[in-house]
Every structure is written in structure tokens, then in C-alpha cells.
Amino acid sequence: xxxxxxxxxxxxxxxxxxxxxxxxFYTDIQLPAAGFIFLLSFxxxxxxxxxxxxxxFKYSWTTGLLLDITLFVAGFTLTVRQxxxxxxxxxxxxxxxxxxxxxxxxxxRAKTVRFILKxxxxxxxxxILPRSVKVLAYLKTDTLPQGMHxxxxxxxxxxxxxxxxxxNPGEFDYRRFLQDRGIRYRVFIxxxxxxxxxANSGFFLPAIFSRWRNKLLQSxxxxxxxxxxxxxxxAILLGYDQLIGPGLHQDFTAAGAVHILCVSGMHVGIVFLIxxFLLSFxxxxKKGNTLRNILLLIVIWAYALLTGLSPSVSRAATMISLxxxxxxFGRGYDNxxxxxxxxxxxxLLNPMxxxxxxxxxxxxxxxxxxxxxxxxxxxxxxxxxxxxTVWAALVVSFSAELGxxxxxxxxxxxxxxxxxxxxxxxFALSYLIIFSGLAFLTFSWIPFINKxxxxxxxxxxxxxxxxxHFVASxxxxxxxxxxxxxxxxxxxxxxxxxxxxxxxxxxxHMLVPALATMVLLLGxxxxxxxxxxxxxxxxxxxxxxxxAIDLIQGKTHVLLTDSLALAHPSExxxxxxxSRIAMGLTEKAHPLSQNFHSTFLxxxxxxxxxxxxxxxxxxxxKHIYPKLHKKICVDYLIFRSxxxxxxxxxxxxxxxxxxxxxxxLSHWAVKSLEKQAKLLDINYINLRERGAFIFxxxxx
Numbered sequence: 043x044x045x046x047x048x049x050x051x052x053x054x055x056x057x058x059x060x061x062x063x064x065x066x067f068y069t070d071i072q073l074p075a076a077g078f079i080f081l082l083s084f085x086x087x088x089x090x091x092x093x094x095x096x097x098x099f100k101y102s103w104t105t106g107l108l109l110d111i112t113l114f115v116a117g118f119t120l121t122v123r124q125x126x127x128x129x130x131x132x133x134x135x136x137x138x139x140x141x142x143x144x145x146x147x148x149x150x151r152a153k154t155v156r157f158i159l160k161x162x163x164x165x166x167x168x169x170i171l172p173r174s175v176k177v178l179a180y181l182k183t184d185t186l187p188q189g190m191h192x193x194x195x196x197x198x199x200x201x202x203x204x205x206x207x208x209x210n211p212g213e214f215d216y217r218r219f220l221q222d223r224g225i226r227y228r229v230f231i232x233x234x235x236x237x238x239x240x241a242n243s244g245f246f247l248p249a250i251f252s253r254w255r256n257k258l259l260q261s262x263x264x265x266x267x268x269x270x271x272x273x274x275x276x277a278i279l280l281g282y283d284q285l286i287g288p289g290l291h292q293d294f295t296a297a298g299a300v301h302i303l304c305v306s307g308m309h310v311g312i313v314f315l316i317x318x319f320l321l322s323f324x325x326x327x328k329k330g331n332t333l334r335n336i337l338l339l340i341v342i343w344a345y346a347l348l349t350g351l352s353p354s355v356s357r358a359a360t361m362i363s364l365x366x367x368x369x370x371f372g373r374g375y376d377n378x379x380x381x382x383x384x385x386x387x388x389x390l391l392n393p394m395x396x397x398x399x400x401x402x403x404x405x406x407x408x409x410x411x412x413x414x415x416x417x418x419x420x421x422x423x424x425x426x427x428x429x430x431t432v433w434a435a436l437v438v439s440f441s442a443e444l445g446x447x448x449x450x451x452x453x454x455x456x457x458x459x460x461x462x463x464x465x466x467x468x469f470a471l472s473y474l475i476i477f478s479g480l481a482f483l484t485f486s487w488i489p490f491i492n493k494x495x496x497x498x499x500x501x502x503x504x505x506x507x508x509x510x511h512f513v514a515s516x517x518x519x520x521x522x523x524x525x526x527x528x529x530x531x532x533x534x535x536x537x538x539x540x541x542x543x544x545x546x547x548x549x550x551h552m553l554v555p556a557l558a559t560m561v562l563l564l565g566x567x568x569x570x571x572x573x574x575x576x577x578x579x580x581x582x583x584x585x586x587x588x589x590a591i592d593l594i595q596g597k598t599h600v601l602l603t604d605s606l607a608l609a610h611p612s613e614x615x616x617x618x619x620x621s622r623i624a625m626g627l628t629e630k631a632h633p634l635s636q637n638f639h640s641t642f643l644x645x646x647x648x649x650x651x652x653x654x655x656x657x658x659x660x661x662x663x664k665h666i667y668p669k670l671h672k673k674i675c676v677d678y679l680i681f682r683s684x685x686x687x688x689x690x691x692x693x694x695x696x697x698x699x700x701x702x703x704x705x706x707l708s709h710w711a712v713k714s715l716e717k718q719a720k721l722l723d724i725n726y727i728n729l730r731e732r733g734a735f736i737f738x739x740x741x742x
Contacts, residue, residue, distance in 0.1 A: 050382035056110045057386060060117025061393045065222075068122055121393045124224075137201040139166035140229075141239070142177065147192045147252055149284050155181040155190075158225065165197050177202065178220060178228040181236065189238060191256065193249025198236035200229040209584035209705070209733035212621030222394045251347040255280050258348075261486040265496035271503045274303070278472070278503075279479040281305035281349035288612075290507075295454070296514040298443075298461025299468050302506075305349040307358035307404055310342060312476045314362055317341045335366045342366075353388070353401035360384035361408070377412045381405065399453055403446050410445020411438060413538070417546045432466065439465035448534040451526040455623050458520045460513050467509040475502045523623045525570070533563050574626040578739035580655055582680065584705040584729040585617055589634065589682045593652050594625065595642040601631040602645065604682075608633055634659060649676070653739055658696055660687050667695040678702050685711035689718040701726040702735055 142159035149156045161175040179198075181187070190196075205217040205228055220226070259276055267275060273285035283303055294300040301308065321337055324330035346359040361384040368375040385405055388395055395401045419437045424430045439462055451457055458464070482495035513519060540556035543549040574597055581592040588607040593600045607614055608631055622628075632638050637646040644651045648659040656676040665687050679698035681687070683706035692698075701719055703712050703726060712728060719726040727735055 048376055048379040048382065050379050050386055052110070053113055054382040054386045054389075056113035057117040057389065058396055060114040060119075061121045061389065061396050063114075064118045064121035064125075065394070065397065068118070117389075117393060120390075124393060125221075137199060138164050139197060139199050140202075141165040141195065141197045142179075144190070144192050144194050144196065145176065147256075148181075148186060148190050150186045151180075153182065153184055154230075155183055155186055157181075157190075159196070162195075175227065176223070176225045178205075178225050179231060180228070181231045181233070183233045187238075191249070192252040195239040196236055197239055198229075198231045200231045200235065202227040202229050204228075209729070210617045210621060211581075211734060211736065212619075212624050213617050214620065222397050224394070247347065248351070251344075255282070255348055255350075258483045258486070261483070261492075262496075265482075265492070265500070267496070267500050268504075270507055271500050274503050274507060275475070275479060275499060277303045278305070278309070278475055279483065281352060281355070293507075293511050293514040295456070296458060296520045297464040297510045298458030298513075298520075299464045299510050301403075302468050302472060304354070304400070305352060306354040306400075307361075307408060308472065309349075309476060310345065310355055310358035310362065312473060313345050313480070314338065314342060316477055316480065332370055335370050339363055339366055353395055353398045354404035356388055356395075357384055357401065357404045357408075360387055378409075381408055381412065399449075402449050406449050407442040407446040410443070410538075411441045413542050413546075414441040414444055435466060435469040436462055439469070444538065448526060448531040451524045452528065452531050455524045455526070455619070456520050456522045457524060460516060460519055464510060464513045467506065471502055471506045471509075475499065475506065478502060525623050525626075530563065530566060533559055533566070537563070576740065577625065578653070579625075580652060580657075580737040580739070582702055582704065582729065582735040583618060584732075584734045585614070586705055586730075588614060589704055589706055590614060590618065591634075591680075592627070593643050593650075594627065595652075597626050598640075598642065599625075599627050600638060600640065600643055600645075601627075602634050602638075602650075603631045605633055605635065607631065649674070655737065655739070658698065660692060662686075665691065667691050669694040673697040680704060681711075681715055682706050683708065683711070685715060689715065689722055689724065693722065699725070703728045703730070705729040 140161055141163050142161045144157055145160050146158045157179055159177045159179050161177050179200075204226070205220055207217050208215050220228075258280060259282060262275060262279075263272060269285075270290060273287070273290065277283040277286055281304060286303055291300065291303070294303055317338060318334075321334045324334040324337075327333070342359050342362055346355045349355055361380055364380045364383055365375065368380070388401070415437055418441065419434060422433060424433060443461055447457065478495050478498040482492060482499055485491045485495065537556060537559045540552045540559060544552040544556055577594055577596060579592065579594045581594070583590040583592070589602075589604050590607065591602040593602070603614070611631065614631075634648075639645070642652060648661055650657050650659075655678075657678040657680055658674075658676045659680045659682065662682070662684055673694075673696055675697045677699050679689075679692065679696065679700070680702045682704035685703075685707045689701065701715070701724055703715055707715070707730070712730060716726060716728065729735060
């Protein structure tokens with residue numbers, strides 16, 4: 043059995059399954075805490091009794107089964123209880139005065155400053171909340187307020203509101219994303235409706251390290267680095283990625299080097315290796331190894347706190363700490379068991395980490411390295427040390443990508459083809475960047491040395507940016523629009539496990555499940571292609587700033603949209619990208635103001651027909667319609683911004699069955715049109731409230 047001698051693998055499996063079931067199906071139920079504590083205690087007691095009394099191997103499985111059930115119930119209970127603790131009703135409250143504490147550093151955006159608050163009480167009524175509540179706050183200002191930092195207390199006036207649920211098919215669920223981080227509300231604060239309170243936070247470790255990070259960033263900023271160099275250096279060294287622009291981020295993503303822009307396990311590992319070397323002189327003393335290990339623990343967790351304790355950093359720090367502790371106590375260890383133990387400890391503290399993208403990618407990548415690095419590395423030997431080092435770097439990169447590929451494809455829908463080429467440069471330059479960067483941060487107070495180290499750092503970062511940009515600009519640098527649902531991700535991981543046993547451990551029994559998994563993957567792909575060829579849909583998306591209408595027949599489609607969206611197509615990406623990839627559609631669009639004819643669509647002067655479905659979009663500036671004896675018949679009348687045309691006026695020329703109120707319409711325009719529709723006894727659909735309208739010809 044794969045988990046024989048690796049108990050934490052089994053513990054993690056059932057504990058994580060309990061978390062997953064609770065997250066997917068039971069996040070809103072009420073659990074009696076005392077009852078579940080009693081149930082857990084009872085299961086543990088029975089397991090202990092059975093383990094002590096059952097001597098026959100025939101019935102020994104019952105003890106293991108009870109322990110597995112106990113772990114499942116523990117994960118389930120912990121997840122539901124944490125979700126319920128975050129559920130404090132604030133949205134029904136009117137605009138009020140609140141007191142809160144900053145849990146993150148403020149981040150400057152275009153017209154707002156964004157940060158997360160822990161609400162402590164209603165300041166205007168002295169109402170202490172039963173539990174502290176996390177709130178996503180936006181301060182309406184274009185400049186970062188002085189003296190506003192993590193750990194500070196603020197008082198402000200505002201109305202708490204819930205983040206909207208997704209309105210379009212496949213749209214990123216930002217509400218669920220925030221809930222997984224314990225954030226149920228958001229608030230917009232006017233510039234004049236807040237003030238900072240005197241610092242009385244006491245000893246708050248994250249705030250102390252955050253202040254240190256701000257000072258180090260200021261030292262780095264003062265060295266004359268270019269905007270891009272400073273942005274990349276700040277992200278690599280201190281996890282401050284707020285200055286990375288979309289273009290630069292896309293270059294790193296397409297080149298397969300985006301992982302270096304956020305402090306991850308690689309960065310923590312490099313820091314560990316650097317300080318392990320620097321502290322190696324302690325090994326000469328009698329208790330030097332123990333002292334060295336203790337200092338390494340302090341350094342690793344200090345760096346993790348300094349960079350913000352992201353899930354990938356927490357994983358790396360926890361895992362390295364377990365390795366160090368095993369060395370201190372002289373215990374042997376298994377790499378997979380250590381990896382599972384670190385995951386279990388982090389999930390025990392915060393079960394919702396299981397659904398964090400960074401957490402998933404980090405563990406998948408390390409699992410890939412543990413499974414495939416040594417077998418592949420040992421398969422080829424070079425007599426030259428430089429070539430052997432290059433080979434090792436290539437194998438590490440390939441193994442990590444092998445483990446993380448499926449999850450990355452699910453979330454980001456792309457795969458960098460030249461990641462091995464890029465990671466060669468990243469592997470070499472990351473040591474130089476992190477070493478020179480840490481040296482600069484340590485000696486930033488010494489005039490001449492800090493200048494020298496800053497030049498080395500700037501040149502290293504500049505070379506990295508040039509290499510990444512070169513790789514990203516190569517033809518076919520990445521495969522885009524990959525469709526990877528979770529079922530496909532699971533099957534890919536299953537295939538990796540079968541392949542591991544088949545090729546690494548020469549277990550021929552894994553040949554049948556490996557082939558079966560490949561057939562399932564091929565079958566999923568074939569079924570999807572057949573479904574895409576049969577699809578026929580009419581979709582009006584719910585977007586606040588743009589009108590977007592998809593007319594789809596098989597893999598052929600037309601996207602009708604406004605001129606602003608055509609000029610800035612990326613503005614549609616957030617809401618439409620996932621659904622368009624799922625439906626196999628391209629990004630091509632056609633303006634609403636121009637006529638269009640094809641084999642399945644006729645569109646002219648606002649009138650459109652696809653199959654038997656007819657629709658009409660009134661021009662924004664047309665307010666007068668002639669009274670016709672024989673009216674033009676359409677199924678849907680689509681009103682979009684500004685929506686000043688009267689329904690009764692349109693009805694003089696056009697007979698329509700239903701009115702669709704586009705999400706671009708203002709609140710007052712929607713209310714006016716709803717009132718008109720009720721007076722004329724006409725059915726209507728409000729896309730702002732309902733979400734996207736989808737007419738499936740196959741289901742009519």
C-alpha cells in the first residue's frame with residue numbers, strides 16, 4: 043500500500059475529504075458543537091478500545107475504519123463550524139459607524155485603496171459583535187493615506203453589503219472566493235468618512251513584520267531601480283506584487299515563470315540553503331548542529347512572516363520545519379509523509395486553505411518533484427558538473443510542472459510550451475537575485491555596499507525580465523484556452539499515479555488502470571467535441587458596462603457588442619472568458635451598430651433572426667416609431683443603455699412577446715421600463731437581478 047509507513051497520507055486523505063464534503067454541500071447548516079465533540083470523543087474511544095482488544099487480523103480493519111470516519115467527521119465539523127463563525131448578519135444594518143482593525147496592508151488601486159478589516163464593534167451604539175467579522179473595504183481616494191498600516195485601528199461610516207453572486211455562466215465566483223477566506227461583506231468608505239485611531243494594538247507580530255517590510259521596500263525604492271526592476275524585485279524578495287502590471291504579468295505567465303513573482307516554496311528553499319551554508323561554521327562545535335537548526339527555524343519563519351505568510355510559503359516553511367525537527371530529534375522521515383503532515387497541520391489551522399489556488403499548486407508541484415525527480419535525474423549521467431547541474435535544474439522544473447499542470451490548466455486555461463527554457467534562466471538568476479537582494483536588505487544602511495548590491499540586484503532582475511519577454515514573444519509560446527474541468531484534473535492525477543507505479547516501480551498491474559484512465563480522458567474529449575458541434579444558443583450576458591450578445595451554432599458564433607468593448611476586449615474577459623472556453627468559442631466580436639449576415643444569422647438595423655428566434659435592439663437615439671397596421675413581430679425586445687425610448691412608442695411598429703432589460707441600464711431606467719411593462723401587461727426580464735439570459739434551441 044502506498045501509505046504503508048506514511049500515516050499522515052491516510053490522515054490527510056480522510057480529513058481533506060470531510061472538508062471537501064462540508065464545503066460543497068453543508069456550509070450553511072447549524073451544528074451542535076457539544077454533540078459533535080461527543081461524537082468525535084466516542085469514535086476515538088471506540089477505536090482505542092478495539093485496537094487494544096482485537097487480536098485477530100481478520101477484524102483489524104474495523105479500527106482503521108473507525109479512525110478514518112473520525113478524521114472525516116473532524117474535517118467536516120471543523121469546516122462547518124468555521125463557516126458558521128464567519129456568518130454574522132450585518133447586511134440588514136443601515137449605514138452605521140464601525141470600528142475595525144486592519145488585517146492587511148492597504149493596496150493602492152486606480153481610484154480606491156483596498157484592504158481587509160476585522161470589525162470589532164458598532165462605534166455609534168457600542169454594540170460589541172459576538173464574533174469578529176472580516177470585511178473587504180474600499181476607501182474612495184486616489185492616494186494612499188499616511189500612517190495607515192496593518193494592525194492600525196480605524197473608525198468609519200459605511201453600509202455593509204454582500205458581494206454579488208456570478209451573473210454569467212462560468213463567471214469567476216468572487217463571492218465564494220471571499221467566503222473561503224472568511225470574508226462575508228464589503229464596504230465602500232467615502233474619503234471624509236473615516237479616521238485613524240491611536241495605535242493601541244499591542245504586540246501584533248504580523249504588524250511588526252509588515253512595518254519592517256515597508257522599511258525594506260522604501261530602502262529598495264531609493265536605489266534608483268527602474269519601475270519594472272523595482273516591481274519584480276519587490277515581488278521576488280518580499281512578496282509585494284501590487285506593482286506588477288498586466289503586460290509584465292502576462293509575459294511571465296506565457297513564459298512559464300509566473301511562480302517567481304510570488305514568494306513560494308522555491309524562494310523559501312533558496313533562503314534555507316543560503317543560511318544553511320552561512321551557519322555551517324556552527325557544525326564545528328559540540329552542540330552546533332542543534333543551534334544551527336534552531337537558528338534556521340527562526341530564519342525560515344521570520345522570512346515567511348516578512349513576506350506575508352501566503353499558502354505556498356506556509357507550506358514550504360512548515361515542511362522545512364518538519365525536516366529540521368526530524369533532524370534535531372534524530373528521527374528518520376519519509377518525504378511523502380512529511381509533505382502530508384505539513385498539509386494536515388495547515389488545514390487543521392484553516393480548513394479553507396484546501397480551496398486556495400496557491401495551496402493546491404504548491405503541494406501538487408512538490409508532489410510531482412518527490413515522485414519523478416530522482417528516477418528521471420538518475421536515468422542520465424553527465425561527467426561534467428555543469429551539465430549535471432543543468433540537467434538537475436531541467437528535471438526539477440519538469441517534475442514540478444508535471445505535478446501542477448492539471449490544476450494550472452483548470453484555473454488559468456493555458457500551458458507555457460517553453461517553460462523548461464525559461465526556468466533554466468530562473469533557476470540560475472533566482473539564486474543571484476535572492477542572495478543579492480537579501481544582502482542588500484541586510485546592509486541597506488551601509489552607503490557604498492548598498493549601492494553595489496543594488497546594482498547587482500538591478501542587473502540580475504533586468505536580465506530576467508529581458509529573457510522572460512524574449513521567451514514570451516516567441517511564436518507559439520503557450521497553448522491558450524485549455525478546458526480542464528475538475529473531473530479531467532482528477533483523471534490526470536490518477537494517470538500520474540498509475541504511471542509512477544508502472545514505470546518507476548515496474549508494477550505491471552498498473553497497466554490496466556493507466557490504459558483505462560487514458561480511455562476515459564479520450565472519451566471525455568470526444569464527448570465534449572460532439573456536444574460543441576450540436577450546441578445552438580442565444581445568450582444575452584449581464585454586464586454593467588457593456589452589452590454582449592452571443593449567437594452560437596456549433597463552433598460558429600457571432601458576438602454582438604458595443605464599440606467600447608470592441609476597443610477594450612479585455613474588459614469582457616473577466617465575465618465571459620470561462621464560459622467561452624467551455625463552449626469552444628473565440629474572442630472575435632462584431633459591433634451592434636453594423637449589419638451582419640451569415641449562414642445562421644441575419645442582423646440588420648437592430649433586427650436579428652437566428653433560426654426561428656427574432657429579436658430587436660432599439661437604437662439609443664431613436665424615440666419615435668410610426669404606427670403600422672401590420673406590425674413587425676419579434677420574440678424579444680432588448681433595451682440597453684440609455685434606455686430612454688418608451689415601450690408604448692416601440693409597440694406602435696413592433697409586436698414583441700417579451701422585453702429584456704440589459705444590465706447596462708441605470709437603476710432609474712430599469713424602474714421606469716418595469717413600470718411601463720406592467721402598465722402594458724408585458725412580460726420582462728431584468729438581467730441585473732436575474733443574470734444572463736440563455737435560450738437553448740436544443741431544449742425549446
